[in-house]
Amino acid sequence: xxxxxxxxxxxxxxxxxxxxxxxxxxxxxxxxxxxxxxxxxxxxxxxxxxxxxxxxxxxxxxxxxxxxxxxxxxxxxxxxxxxxxxxxxxxxxxxxxxxxxxxxxxxxxxxxxxxxxxxxxxxxxxxxxxxxxxxxxxxxxxxxxxxxxxxxxxxxxxxxxxxxxxxxxxxxxxxxxxxxxxxxxx
Numbered sequence: 001x002x003x004x005x006x007x008x009x010x011x012x013x014x015x016x017x018x019x020x021x022x023x024x025x026x027x028x029x030x031x032x033x034x035x036x037x038x039x040x041x042x043x044x045x046x047x048x049x050x051x052x053x054x055x056x057x058x059x060x061x062x063x064x065x066x067x068x069x070x071x072x073x074x075x076x077x078x079x080x081x082x083x084x085x086x087x088x089x090x091x092x093x094x095x096x097x098x099x100x101x102x103x104x105x106x107x108x109x110x111x112x113x114x115x116x117x118x119x120x121x122x123x124x125x126x127x128x129x130x131x132x133x134x135x136x137x138x139x140x141x142x143x144x145x146x147x148x149x150x151x152x153x154x155x156x157x158x159x160x161x162x163x164x165x166x167x168x169x170x171x172x173x174x175x176x177x178x179x180x181x182x183x184x185x186x
Contacts, residue, residue: 004028004034004036004040004044005044005047005048007028007032008024008028008041008044008045008048009048011024011027011028012024012048012061012068012069012070013070015069017065017067017069017154017155017158018064018065018066018067018068018069018154018157018158019067019068019069020066020067020068021038021041021042021045021067022038023067024036024041025037025038025041045061045068048061049061052070057073058072058073058076059071059072059073060072060073062161063163064157064158064161064162064163065154065157065158065162065163065164066163069158071161092128092129092132093125093128095118095120095122095124095125096125096128096129098118098125099114099118099122099125099126099129100125100129100134100135100152100156102114102117102118103129103135103150103151103152104152104156104165104168105165105168105171107138107149107150107151107152107165108138108139108149108150108151109149109150110141110143110147110148110149110150111123111126111147111148111150112147114126114150126150132155133153133155134152134153134155134156134159135150135151135152135153135156136150136151136152136153137149137150138150138151152165
């Protein structure tokens with residue numbers, strides 16, 4: 001197949017989410033009737049990564065969440081942040097962010113468990129997070145009524161630039177002395 005690297009580059013560029021090697025192989029097989037090994041795909045990806053490592057490009061090819069995605073280089077964060085500020089109407093509310101954090105750290109869990117942690121109704125926040133594809137339904141709990149279980153989605157991983165929830169900051173690293181409640185027990 002001619003231009004394998006360009007086909008893979010176009011595929012990754014056109015995707016809104018990270019693309020896994022398996023998916024690249026499958027798309028090339030189905031669309032171009034061309035079989036590639038995982039090693040051949042990885043070699044093509046290495047060529048693309050090397051190309052975008054050049055300072056003339058504002059983007060780079062990153063490995064995240066088990067796949068590959070084009071992202072802006074860190075030195076352009078300021079201008080991208082300004083764009084995000086202008087699009088702030090699409091921001092998550094404080095309630096939605098709190099709900100998302102609870103789900104990210106404690107998943108899978110039910111709406112009732114989220115509400116018990118937050119102390120308020122979470123219907124609206126959960127609905128908004130589902131609409132934005134930041135969380136997903138991960139099945140049903142084996143309890144009375146079989147409530148839905150919620151967890152983070154692939155888009156959540158892509159959005160925050162992490163490979164798994166293990167990459168989230170540890171809560172002990174986030175908490176400061178002023179944020180602690182009650183006396184420490186030794």
